[in-house]
Amino acid sequence: MCHTYLYYIAFSLVCLSGCLPGFLLQTKKLSSSYEERRKQATAIVLLGVIGAEFGAEIEPPKLPTRTRNTNQVPEGFGLTSGGSNYSLARHTCKALTFLLLQPSTPKLPAHSTIRRTAIDLIGRGFTVWEPYMDVSAVLMGLLELCADAEKHLTNITMGLPLSPAADSSRSARHALSLIATARPPAFITTIAREVHRHTALAANTQSQPNVHTSTLARAKSEILRVIEILIEKMPTDVVDLLVEVMDIIMYCLEGSLVKKKGLQECFPSICRFYMVSYCERSNRIAVGARHGSVALYDIRTGKCQTIPGHSGRITAVSFAPDGRYLATYSNADSHISFWQMNTSLLGSIGMLNSAPQLRCMKTYQVPPVHPASPGSQNALKLARLIWTSNRNVILMAHDGKEHRFMV
Structure with missing residues (x-):
């Protein structure tokens, strides 16, 4: 019964936001109405919470006499016999991804509360959003926020008040950990693919000035941190993709350092x-x-x-x-x-x-x-x-x- 109530809440939130597809269209030209944008943001966050926490379980109530119109608001997060019930998850995922990846604007600052909330919901509900998500773009977006995490580590570890940038970095690190442990193969294969692409670019002398300042190059320590978590918590998944994991480690470690100290000391x-x-x-x-x-x-x-x-x-x-x-x-x-x-x-x-x-x-x-x-x-x-x-x-x-x- 609880899930039925959640379904009706989700249905009402979609109506409140003017329907998610409409939200996605409007985000390209952000509404000038503060009240409208506030309602949309509230609806997206609540839909994200419901999807992240209960998405795999919620289905619309079983009403035999009910006929579904193709233009009707998307139903539920769960999978039904027709497979059409993933519409709501897809549109919510697109909205959350937009909030993560959209460049900073006066109406959507880089480290705004709504953006940090979207980051958290992407991590918590990754298993729900993954089928509709550009996983590579999302991981690169999160790593970009983590690339300068070491600058904020003092405040984070000492419990000092966090700046918006430090809070975004902390949220992104937590989201990466949640994504990696929820779907180790998705994380490992995606990062390995990015490493191979980056290595190919580095081999091209014309692109070398850019690759050393890329997100992947600046986030090496963060990638190694997540790999360590996977090795500790999910070794069986790591062994299944051990060569891909080693590709990632070899990219992130300095060869001269490994040669000097050995693999045992470096990693x-x-x-x-x-x-x-x-x-x-x-x-x-x-x-x-x-x-x-x-x-x-x-x-x-x-x-x-x-x-x-x-x-x-x-x-x-x-x-x-x-x-x-x-x-x-x-x-x-x-x-x-x-x-x-x-x-x-x-x-x-x-x-x-x-x-x-x-x-x-x-x-x-x-x-x-x-x-x-x-x-x-x-x-x-x-x-x-x-x-x-x-x-x-x-x-x-x-x-x-x-x-x-x-x-």
Whole structure:
């Protein structure tokens, strides 16, 4: 019954705002009537609250005798058999997105209360708005507000009064965290796509003066903060997109800093996965992918190569202490493979020319390892590879069983 009342409230709010599609048209030429704009803003905020909190549950009341006119005000937020009930969610999403992305004007200042409220509602109701949202534009808009967050961190952490700009930054950071944890694949794939696009632009010498001041370049620390949250709270989702996550991390970290201090010190959270290994001698990072390939990153060049390795998800990878060999293990295909690294100068040149950097030397079949409990995060730590010397390695299962191999 509560949801029925909420539906009627939403219906009334649409009428109050002059209908959402009308609002979107009027935002292009903001109304000169203060009272009208106030009503529209109030309606949009309340619709956003209802959609964010109850959007997936609200459907219009079931009235068998009621006929729906195609020109009728959009109904509800929930999905019905005809699929037409997403109209209200779509129009509310467009209004909230407009408030986030619209450039500052005298009638809509950059850090106004209505804009900050829209930011908060976008984060809280992302799962409702996502089907109708340009996710890339929204994430870039939020990152733009977070790009200078460090300037406001003192006031935020010390509990001092916040300026409108600091409040916008705080709201945007919270919205990013909510979006990332609500839809990890959407966040990771969107940011990875933006990274690839940005990297391609950086390779073009004509565009280089602009890319270093772009939103993505200025918000690196914020992106890493969200990635750390995902690794901590949703490691299974991160592992499914581990190569994309590493692409993002490699973009955000300074290669010279990683070369000097190592991956463990620069970004320790990613090193918790057995599918990631860093070699200090060759300055390379190996990442085992879910489809069985090995992604090999060269810190010196920033290049990445993907090499087919196994027929199933890779469980663990590890470099030998001297960096000459890489061991990879897949519990999916029950094989462990040993690869010889090309560490010569010609190997570095080959990295630039996409020549293979790994040569498979040996492959052994091993008994599969069963997780302690199906469907748990224990599947992420089924087994790890431990080198006891430059040529000897132990495959250590989670239950303590060992398999010893020599290259």
